[in-house]
Amino acid sequence: MTDKRDRLEKWLLRSLEKYFLPLLLGTVVMNVIFDTYYSINVSVATLGFTLYEIFLFWFFEKIKKKKILRFFIYCGIGAVMVFLSGMLIGAGWQRSGVSFYEWFYLSSSEVGAVFEYNAFIFGGLGFFLISVLYYFTVYRFRIFGVMLVTMFPFVIYGKRADSIETLNLTFMMTIFLAMMVHQRLVADDTKKENSGSKLMINSSYTVGIALFVTFVGAVTMLLPKPEFKSQLENNTGIFKFNVNTNKTAYDDLNDVSSPRFGADSTGEVLFTVRSSQDVPEIYMRRQSFDYYRSEQWVLRDEFNDWRGIEDGADNEVNSPLYLYNMMKGLAETGRYEKYGLTNDLFGKYNEYKTKPWLNISGTTYSPSYIPAPLMAATEQLGYCSRNVHGEVRYRGGYSATYGGIGISYGYTAEGNAENAYVNSLPFTRASFERMLNEAMNNGDITPYQYSNILRVYELYTEQGGVSDRIAELAHKATKDCESDYEKCEALVNYFLKNGYIYDLDFEPDDESIEYFLFDSKTGVCTSYATAMVLMARAEGIPARYVEGFAAFERGANGEYIVRDSHAHAFVEAYIAGAGWVTFDPTVPDYKQVAQQQQGAGNAAEAIRTFIDYFSRIALFLGVVFVLVFVIFLDRIVELFFRLRMKFRKTSAEKTLALYRRIIRLLELSSDRDANIRGMTPQQILSLAESRDAEISRAVSLFEQVCFGGYEPAAVEFEAAYSCYKQSWKALANKNKKKLKRASAQ
Structure with a gap:
């Protein structure tokens, strides 16, 4: 039974010596990668990967003995993994609509999680x-291969100018350095086996390497680092480029909306806005989305044909300015008073007259798609156009320069008038459709105008994401309302x-x-806008989710300052007779919150810097403490032993405890194969004398x-105990230099 246990212990020790550091390095590296792409269950994924890693190591060891066959086995498995990887990437693209390129080069907070x-x-x-x-640690050691694995997380994090957490980085590089030291010593040990100089891999060796590499890592973290920003850090949109124009950030519209949680901002000023009219705030849209799928807004392929050519006024048939003029023209005919469309309606509020x-x-x-209010008068701009979704874009010869943006346009403020x-318009959906049908038959509007207006109701009342609970809540919230605007x-x-x-x-x-x-009632603008669009659609009101900016911060000269932290999501609802109208729920x-963030930005950054540096100092002091503790560990243990001896009652008890301590010191300082406990007292005495330790008494x-x-007298024990105190270092093999000098003499 003892032999079996000894064999098991030796097998475990050999396995740990051979596989522990490679397995630990792989686990740490993948944990850092998982932390980038997995929003939840990072610990579970890391544990699962460790088991996956152990299995593959075991499998590779099994096929290693098959000289030629192992190559074909590995290639076959590799081909299967490539095939399965391709299927997963394809399935992820089909299900989420997010390309692997976008997912890989953007953070999960921007594009969302994709299981595949x-x-x-x-x-x-x-x-x-x-x-x-x-291959590079177990089969044959090559530092370049190990470095390749270690550097992979840096490539992942570098894609979005992100930085690996200090503790993760320190731990990963500590394991890498430990692997280098270990493999170097093992390689030297192999060369020295015939000379009798054998590497002793024990607890002292392990603690020594761990302390050395951790100490080096802690000192490295404390060294000052130069302040340098790469092109990626200066331009975070560098990976989002257009092949034809070589532009970077804000070139094209997204296929999916921004994530509802986890967004981050720096407070960086993107642009400033000057207005000829003093208004409290301006909602500046960049793009809208159509369908709600898997907790995200998306653009659907069937809309692409409807978007049409951006040139021409017909593309703005559903804009408020266009519909206002169309409704006014219909009122002037006098043929639609039975629907409530009269001339008085257009002079009562002096609406749509001011063009700041x-x-x-x-x-x-x-950008190429610039932020602009919904009611921007782009028909006055020869260098801009707007598509049916409302996005404003530069025309070909007037594209944005790489040095920034400079553009002016008129717009109609959505003010009280x-x-x-809009609130006074008398239409319901049914009466509006009847009036449009009659106007088309009378030749007052074209079939194209008629079909494009009515198609809004078909496309933007789609019920994806509208559950029974949401519909019931929408009905309850709007039960006393008459018009769509009131709802x-x-x-x-x-x-x-x-x-x-x-x-x-x-x-x-x-x-x-x-x-x-229904539960948290807590979130940011993306959640509020999403909820309102779904509730409006539940009421049969066409609505769409819009992303852009809310310009409300004023500068010293009265200009609006728009930062990345002012990115905002809001709602555009289609009101019969008025077109798209902006709502902010x-x-x-x-x-x-945005103003407080900006005001506290510098202080928060200073606090973060202090905490980061303090954590490094704390880690350094911790390593120093552990280092000092380990250096004096034997003395600390010896001190505790001597304190316990004071509490033993009889000299006989003290004598037995002293002998057990001698055995323990010899065990710790001898080869692990030596059976110290099986030696007789005289053999113990001989071994101690070989170390120049006097323990005969x-x-x-x-x-x-x-x-x-x-039962010895107290004086007898004190004499034996005194000899032990003078010899305990020799028993623990701490007097090597003294012994060498004595043997030389």
């Missing part, structure tokens, strides 16, 4: 890294009156929109107490 891509990282990329680790001008300028902001006009206002007010909270740092247990509406707290006294039942 996560599975590829775990299985496909993991198989590659494990294979490289096994906006000027957008920025030195680094270079405009909103009062939209009621939905905006619903969030104000029912305790909803704006919180940028909130991370919900459930990311569904139902959880936001987000509770007003977001403005204060202690051994003699032990034999009398153990075998003769003798």
